[in-house]
Every structure is written in C-alpha cells, then in structure tokens.
Amino acid sequence: SFEVAEDAPEDLEPRAPIVTVMGHVDHGKTSLLDYIREENVIAGESGGITQHIGAYGVTLESGQKITFLDTPGHEAFTAMRARGAQVTDIAIIVIAADDDIMPQTKEAISHAQAAGVPIVFAINKVDKQTANPDKIKEGLASMNLLVEDWGGKIQSHDISAKTGLGVNELLEKVLLEAELLELKANPDRLANGTVVEAFLDKGRGYVSTILVENGTLEIGDYVLAGTHSGKVKAMQDERGKNVKKVGPATPISILGLDGAPQAGDKFNVLDDEREAKSIASKRSQLQREQSVRTQRH
Ligand code: GDP
Numbered sequence: 001s002f003e004v005a006e007d008a009p010e011d012l013e014p015r016a017p018i019v020t021v022m023g024h025v026d027h028g029k030t031s032l033l034d035y036i037r038e039e040n041v042i043a044g045e046s047g048g049i050t051q052h053i054g055a056y057g058v059t060l061e062s063g064q065k066i067t068f069l070d071t072p073g074h075e076a077f078t079a080m081r082a083r084g085a086q087v088t089d090i091a092i093i094v095i096a097a098d099d100d101i102m103p104q105t106k107e108a109i110s111h112a113q114a115a116g117v118p119i120v121f122a123i124n125k126v127d128k129q130t131a132n133p134d135k136i137k138e139g140l141a142s143m144n145l146l147v148e149d150w151g152g153k154i155q156s157h158d159i160s161a162k163t164g165l166g167v168n169e170l171l172e173k174v175l176l177e178a179e180l181l182e183l184k185a186n187p188d189r190l191a192n193g194t195v196v197e198a199f200l201d202k203g204r205g206y207v208s209t210i211l212v213e214n215g216t217l218e219i220g221d222y223v224l225a226g227t228h229s230g231k232v233k234a235m236q237d238e239r240g241k242n243v244k245k246v247g248p249a250t251p252i253s254i255l256g257l258d259g260a261p262q263a264g265d266k267f268n269v270l271d272d273e274r275e276a277k278s279i280a281s282k283r284s285q286l287q288r289e290q291s292v293r294t295q296r297h
Pocket residue numbers: 023024025026027028029030031032072124125126127128159160161162163
C-alpha cells in the first residue's frame with residue numbers, strides 16, 4: 001500500500017466542522033436539513049444550494065462555516081462507520097418535542113457516544129401546541145444526559161424546523177462545540193477524505209460526491225477511492241458551480257472515476273497513476289476473493 005505522511009503542526013489551519021443530523025423517523029431531520037439548505041445562502045455568493053450531492057456547506061452570518069452531511073437518518077452514518085470511516089465531528093440529534101425519546105433516538109445517541117462524537121440536541125416542533133420540550137429534557141436527564149437548561153454540559157436548543165425558530169441559535173451552539181474540538185487540516189498537501197455517495201449518470205458517467213477532509217483537491221489529480229481510480233475531469237459544488245480546486249472540509253462532486261466507490265470508502269490523491277491503478281485492482285481482487293469465501297460459508 002502507500003504511506004500518508006502526518007502533518008506538521010505548523011502546517012495546520014482551522015477547518016469547518018462536519019456535522020451529521022440523526023434522530024427518530026418523523027422527528028424532523030429532513031425538515032431541518034432542508035431549512036438550513038434553503039435559508040443559509042452564502043453571503044455574497046451567487047445562488048442557493050441547488051444540487052443534492054449528499055453534503056453541503058453553509059456560511060453563517062458570523063462568517064463561520066459548517067459542512068453538513070445531507071443524508072438524514074443514521075443509515076449513512078452507520079454504513080460509513082461500518083467501513084471504518086469517521087467523518088462526523090458533531091452530531092445534531094433531533095427529538096420531536098411532541099413525542100418521546102424513541103428507540104432510534106436512543107440508537108443515535110449510542111452511535112454518537114460510541115464514536116466519541118459530541119452531541120447537540122435539537123428539540124424540534126416547538127411551534128406545536130402539544131410540544132413539551134421540558135418532558136424531553138427530563139427524559140434525557142433520566143438517561144444521564146444533562147442538557148444546559150438542566151445544569152448539565154450538553155448543548156441543546158428548542159427549535160422549529162418548520163418556521164426556522166431557533167435554528168440559527170442551534171447552529172451557533174454547534175460552532176461553540178466545534179471550537180472546543182480545535183478542528184484543523186493542512187490545505188497544502190494532496191487531498192484525502194471520504195466518499196459520501198456515488199452513482200452512474202447516463203450523460204456524465206460516474207459521479208462521486210466526496211468530502212475532502214485534508215489537503216486540496218484539484219482538477220487533474222489522480223484519485224484512488226476504494227476499488228476505483230481515475231483522473232478528476234471536473235468538479236461541481238452543491239450550488240452547481242464548476243470549481244477547479246477545493247480545500248479541507250469541503251464536499252464536492254467529481255467526474256472521472258472508473259466506477260462508483262461505496263459510501264464510506266476512503267479516497268486519496270496519488271502522485272503515481274500506475275500505483276493508484278494497481279492498488280485499486282488489487283483491492284477489487286481481494287474483494288472478489290472475500291465474496292467467494294463468504295458464499296462458500
Ligand atoms: P424525518 O423523518 O426525521 O426526516 O422527519 P421529516 O423532516 O420528514 O418530518 C416529519 C414530519 O414532521 C413532516 O410532516 C414535517 O413537515 C413535520 N415537521 C418537521 N419539523 C417540524 C416542526 O418543527 N414543526 C411542525 N409543526 N412540523 C414539523
């Protein structure tokens with residue numbers, strides 16, 4: 001295989017947090033992600049977010065950035081974790097205030113805890129007459145999860161994903177949590193990161209959304225992603241804009257891979273195209289052998 005050198009501390013620069021939204025079905029994950037996507041049009045940048053590429057970045061009024069994995073539910077999170085990928089820095093767990101702490105809420109909490117990812121609770125649907133945010137916080141307290149209102153340290157905010165009430169404050173709390181993590185990356189190196197989603201487009205060929213976690217990705221770079229590889233021919237962001245290069249904590253759709261890698265696959269840019277191809281083909285061979293072996297058992 002190949003070596004990825006460690007970054008020297010002086011090469012590191014602050015990067016945006018990467019956030020996943022989790023929670024029980026119907027508690028408002030999609031609504032929250034949609035609200036943020038629609039409302040947080042980057043100041044001074046043309047156009048809103050038009051492409052659903054599996055992840056997007058927003059800039060808050062404070063000028064700070066957050067990158068969201070736009071795949072609600074923890075399927076993506078779990079699939080990625082199963083492949084050893086840990087891309088999320090912070091988890092927003094949405095809980096509907098007119099409901100209870102449900103099985104999938106608990107599951108989301110334990111996934112985040114197992115991954116060592118800090119949680120920010122979004123107590124949602126507070127616009128509803130039947131909403132009872134205190135009951136939810138009490139429920140959390142009984143699980144040993146003390147939110148700030150209850151004298152604890154866990155961030156939580158009452159929101160309505162429908163009206164937008166409290167959403168900006170929620171995001172500010174996410175940024176506070178991010179500050180504690182001192183997230184950093186080195187923009188001045190070959191890129192690496194994780195595949196968010198990939199598919200075959202009739203007109204364009206294989207389109208892969210990847211999250212650049214470290215380094216800078218440029219057109220012409222040779223990418224190895226899981227069992228696939230290829231030269232980056234074009235890159236498009238979530239605003240449908242063609243870009244030539246992207247830095248850390250940026251989601252981007254790329255064209256040029258010779259297949260569709262799986263969500264959670266790691267990607268790396270390699271100097272040596274032949275080496276990348278040979279690693280990709282060795283990995284496919286290994287995968288074939290493994291699938292034969294599991295079929296036999
Ligand atoms: P998901 O399954 O967690 O992604 O939940 P959705 O975002 O699809 O929301 C489930 C339902 O709750 C939808 O009918 C939403 O319109 C509704 N909903 C979500 N957030 C709110 C909210 O803040 N207030 C109200 N009144 N309804 C909401």
